[in-house]
Amino acid sequence: MKKKEEERKKQIMNAAFHAVSNLGYDKVTLQDIANHANVSKGVVHYYFTSKQNILLELLESTTSKIYRFEIQEIGKYHSAIEKLQAYVNAVFVSPQDNKKFYRVYLDFLAQANGNEDYKRINLKFYENCWGIGQEIIELGKGEGVFREDIDPLTYAKVIRAIIDGSLIQWLTCDIEEQHTFYKDICFNSILKLLK
Structure with a gap:
């Protein structure tokens, strides 16, 4: 049952x-x-019990599912650059999936202003994302492929900002064929920043 x-x-x-x-x-x-x-x-x-209840659980389950998928994909690789590429690929999963997710996610963000539960869930999602970025940066610094002078948490936040900014710009342009273009620009911009 x-x-x-x-x-x-x-x-x-x-x-x-x-x-x-x-x-x-x-x-x-x-x-x-x-x-x-x-x-x-x-x-x-x-x-x-309510629309609010289901949408709250929806935001939490969706962001958790995305985080678990990103971790799974990154775990398949060993070097920092491979993990970074896997991270970007996991976020830029497909034009259809990205459109659906960001339509829903941006709607939730619009509501977050007056909703402490949404803010809490969103912060947890970003903290998870920053953790991924920190891990990749620390590995890259250890391998000697990323700059020594960068603070992992600060740059992990910048990485996620570049990722989300790239996807939002792609979404607002509404040209499906440019999904790969934005994914490549995103990865190359992050790599340039870290090297």
Whole structure:
């Protein structure tokens, strides 16, 4: 029974992600989420007490999933430059996935101003990202491929800013074919900064 409940909850969370991606944070309703999940609104209410509750869990699960994927991809490599390339590739996963995620994520960020829970989840996500950057920078410094004078935490923050800035600019240009261009520019800019 527990497994079936977990699967149903996952189905509703996936539906919530697609509903917010398609309709936007402000417009999406519990009924929209139910429709995307092919369940009744009552089923959604059984698992989540409110729209706010489901969207809060959606942000937390989505950012955690992305972090776990990035860690998994980086773990496949040994050198700092390979890990950096894997990190950028993991973030620039595909035009379709990036569009969906950033549509949802930017909607959440717009709400974060007045929502302490969103701020907390977002800060945890960024702290995880900064941890990845720090690890890569420290490895690169140890290998002698990155500058000795750089502070790992400061530059880890800059790395994530370059990544997000590149993806947001690509998204606002709305030219799918330029996804690879922005990924390459992002990686090369970070590498130049660190060397």
